[in-house]
Amino acid sequence: MDKPAAKDTYARIRAAVRRVPRGRVATYGQIAVVAGMPGAARLVGYALYRSLPHHGLPWHRVLGAGGRLTLAKLDPATAMTQRIRLEAEGVPFAAAGRVDLARCQWKVGAPIGPRARKPAARKPPAKRAR
DNA sequence: ACTGGGGCTAACC
């Protein structure tokens, strides 16, 4: 009954981002998991990118893996804004513009999306011939 | 209907 409409997908992502409490941060991959699409970190970024005009969305609380501002290389200006916002919320930044995930990473309770119940069949990406 | 691309991620060298 549910048609996986794009709208719905973005809605889940936005919902996941909004779940991030103030003063906390989450990674793209984490948001993806919460949104019910483990491994779709890129989708999160893309979805947010399209939803940026959508004010009210704490997109700045979403960081790259390891609390890095992966966005800095593509859009330094936006990254700087992101950092300012986070610092305003009390999120400490490390030297290289990194966030201390060990201290501020959002503790996820339970995922949202219907796919969330799907067993952890999908392991993290990569896994390239090791 | 298919191809390309993207605020990603983790391993490999």
Place this chain on the structure above:
DNA sequence: GGGTTAGCCCCAG
């Protein structure tokens, strides 16, 4: 520690 390769997912042209 840094740069490259490969993979997952979904949306848009």
